Amino acid sequence: MQADEIEALFTRSDGSYAFARxxxxxxxxxxxxxxxxxxxxxxxxxxxxxxxxxxxxxxxxxxxxxxxxxxxxxxxxxxxxxxxxxxxxxxxxxxxxxxxxxxxxxxxxxxxxxxxxxxxxxxxxxxxxxxxxxxxxxxxxxxxxxxLLWSDLAFRETSPLAVAGETTILRPEIAALLRAAYDPVLPGMAQDASHALRLAARIGVAH
Structure with missing residues (x-):
């Protein structure tokens, strides 16, 4: 996922960025x-x-x-x-x-x-x-x-899940984001959108 896609998942309807794990x-x-x-x-x-x-x-x-x-x-x-x-x-x-x-x-x-x-x-x-x-x-x-504390707008248009055959699974990009979000080097809470850049970087490191 790109940083702007990640940012959108934690940007609330009032325009504020709010992340917590x-x-x-x-x-x-x-x-x-x-x-x-x-x-x-x-x-x-x-x-x-x-x-x-x-x-x-x-x-x-x-x-x-x-x-x-x-x-x-x-x-x-x-x-x-x-x-x-x-x-x-x-x-x-x-x-x-x-x-x-x-x-x-x-x-x-x-x-x-x-x-x-x-x-x-x-x-x-x-x-x-x-x-x-x-x-x-x-x-x-x-x-x-x-x-995670997602945006109130997250997943309104697209589910975090996908169907693989007869099994429901996490979409791979959401799974990667969850892993990155719990990386110990990142903070447990963030209110600055630059945090999305750090999440994107951690996903890159994991891959």
Whole structure:
């Protein structure tokens, strides 16, 4: 990928550049799925962790679980979950906006003092569209979108995934970008677009 393509993936709709990766091991928990789907989700997360060289953990010392995925049928279910109002600021207002937009997914990130990701909460309303997506595709897509702070415009036109035969895989250029993003020589957070040049250079070194 060229630097301008990388820059676009982290340039938000307000024109600002914002990049962040996880700064601590990922301790996942998944709600609202059966055991078979749980295995698929954790498999996708493990695959991406192997790709990036990042670590997983059973628990996070501060938060317990720092990567939570919630699967449900209706946004109205969220306020009924114990403690959800503490997890998500202004929960009722957010739900109203998501219902109005007929959204089927939402991600909420929290950050350490140095700007690296310390937690991610993924909410998936399993409407007709998401229900038609295979568990493997949905899991891999959500994990990829949760291991970096991408632009709010990233992947609107092009999915980070591709189909190879009967298997869904990461697009090779996105896989290379993920590896570069977790290179220890690069910062865990960046707000200057010159960071995209460094990512492009790391991809070049890896190849």
């Amino acid at each position: 996880w700064g601590r091991p990922v301790a996942p928990v998944v709600f609202g799925v059966d055991d078979a789907t749980l295995v698929v989700v954790k498999g996708a997360l493990e695959a991406v962790m192997v790709l990036t060289g990042h670590q997983m953990a059973e628990t996070d010392p501060e938060l317990g679980s720092n990567f939570m995925m919630f699967f449900f049928r209706d946004w109205a279910e969220l306020p009924e979950v114990t403690g959800m109002d503490r997890l998500v600021p202004e929960l009722d207002t957010l739900i109203g906006k998501l219902q109005t937009a007929e959204a089927n997914q939402y991600r909420l990130f929290r950050f350490d003092e140095d700007g690296a990701i310390k937690a991610c909460f993924v909410f998936l309303r399993m409407d007709t569209h998401l229900s038609d997506v295979s568990a493997e595709t949905l899991a891999l897509s959500q994990v990829v979108q949760s291991v």
